[in-house]
Amino acid sequence: MSCMVKICGINSEDAVLAAMSAGADALGYVFFPPSPRHISLNGAATLTERVPDSILKVGLFVDAGNEAIANAVKAGNLDMIQLHGSETPDRVKEVQDVFGLKAMKAISVSTTKDLDKAAKTYDGVADFLLFDAKPPKDSTLPGGNATSFDWTLLAGREWKSNWMLAGGLDPDNVAEAVEISNAPWVDVSSGVERTRGVKDARKINAFVRAAKGY
Numbered sequence: 068m069s070c071m072v073k074i075c076g077i078n079s080e081d082a083v084l085a086a087m088s089a090g091a092d093a094l095g096y097v098f099f100p101p102s103p104r105h106i107s108l109n110g111a112a113t114l115t116e117r118v119p120d121s122i123l124k125v126g127l128f129v130d131a132g133n134e135a136i137a138n139a140v141k142a143g144n145l146d147m148i149q150l151h152g153s154e155t156p157d158r159v160k161e162v163q164d165v166f167g168l169k170a171m172k173a174i175s176v177s178t179t180k181d182l183d184k185a186a187k188t189y190d191g192v193a194d195f196l197l198f199d200a201k202p203p204k205d206s207t208l209p210g211g212n213a214t215s216f217d218w219t220l221l222a223g224r225e226w227k228s229n230w231m232l233a234g235g236l237d238p239d240n241v242a243e244a245v246e247i248s249n250a251p252w253v254d255v256s257s258g259v260e261r262t263r264g265v266k267d268a269r270k271i272n273a274f275v276r277a278a279k280g281y
C-alpha cells in the first residue's frame with residue numbers, strides 16, 4: 068500500500084520545508100480569503116520559489132474568476148488548479164483551456180448518489196477528481212473542515228480521471244483510508260495542523276510516511 072500525497076494549506080516556509088523533506092508529491096496553496104490558510108500573491112511567490120519541478124504546485128480556488136486565477140498562477144508558477152466551489156463541467160474545461168494547466172474538481176460526497184453524479188458530469192473532463200466530505204452545516208468553508216465520509220463508497224469504483232481522497236484524513240487514519248478506498252492520491256490539510264491554519268512538521272512527516280507505507 069503506497070500512494071501519492073498532497074499537503075494542502077501551505078502557508079509558511081516551515082510547512083514548505085516539512086512537506087518537501089517528508090516526500091510530499093504535491094503542495095496546495097489556498098487562494099480563498101475566508102480560509103485561515105489563505106495566502107497573498109506575495110506569499111505565493113515566496114512559498115513556491117524553492118519547490119522543485121518534481122513536486123506539483125496546486126492552487127485552490129472557490130468559484131474564482133479568471134483574473135484572480137491568472138494572478139495566482141503567475142505569482143506561484145502553479146501547475147494545477149483545484150476548483151473547490153460549484154464550478155460546472157464547462158467551467159472546468161474553460162479553466163483548462165484558458166490556463167493550459169491541469170484542473171482538479173472537488174466533489175462533495177455523502178452517499179453513493181454523489182459519486183454516480185460525478186461519474187456522469189466531471190469524470191473524464193477534470194484531470195483529477197477530489198473526493199471530499201460535504202461540509203458540516205455550521206461551516207463557512209466548502210472544504211478544509213476535518214470531516215470525513217464513508218471510504219467504502221469508493222471501493223471497487225473505476226474512474227477515467229485520476230483522483231484524490233480528502234476529508235478528515237490524518238496520520239492515524241490515512242493508511243486505513245487508502246486500504247479501503249484504493250486511492251491513488253490523498254490530500255490533507257487539517258490533519259497535519261497544530262492549531263487551525265498552522266501546519267505541524269511532525270504531523271506532516273508522520274502523514275506522508277503512513278500514506279506511503281514506510
Ligand SMILES: O=C(O)c1ccccc1N[C@@H]1O[C@H](COP(=O)(O)O)[C@@H](O)[C@H]1O
Pocket residue numbers: 075076095097099102103104127129151197199208209210211212213214233234235236254255256257258
Ligand atoms: O483548506 C482550506 O482552508 C479549504 C478552503 C476551502 C476549500 C477547500 C479547502 N481545503 C481542502 O479541503 C479538503 C479537506 O481538507 P481537510 O484535510 O479535511 O482539512 C482538502 O482537499 C483541502 O485541499
